[in-house]
Structure formats: structure tokens, C-alpha cells
Amino acid sequence: MSEVTALPLMVFFGAMSFLLVRSRDVRWWQAATIFLFGIYAALTPVVWTVTGIVQWLIDRFTS
Known part of the structure; x- marks a missing residue:
């Protein structure tokens, strides 16, 4: 996920x-x-794992 x-x-x-x-x-x-x-606000290293999970959920519900 990009900054955009x-x-x-x-x-x-x-x-x-x-x-x-x-x-x-x-x-x-x-x-x-x-x-x-x-x-998302802290931008810790965990953000990439959480971002992957959120993106996966978004992809599942929008497909």
C-alpha cells in the first residue's frame, strides 16, 4: 500500500x-x-502486516 x-x-x-x-x-x-x-499513525514495522491483512479483507469483500 502506498502513501497515497x-x-x-x-x-x-x-x-x-x-x-x-x-x-x-x-x-x-x-x-x-x-x-x-x-x-497507521505510528508507522511501526507492524504496519506492513496490518496493511496486508486490511488489503486482503478489502479484496475479499469487494470481489
């Missing part, structure tokens, strides 16, 4: 994280969204 696609995902996950934290009621899927935002 990573930046919109980071913005999306950031906005979702902000809205979820404001609601003060975080479920497991909401926690996963906040986790993904943290991975």
Missing part, C-alpha cells in the same frame, strides 16, 4: 476514533478501529 492510499485510511480511522471516543461506549469493533488508527 495510507493517508486517506489514516484520516478515516482518525475521524472514526475521535467519534468513538466521544461516545464513551467502545465495543470490540470500535476498539479495532482505534487500534488500526494507532498502527
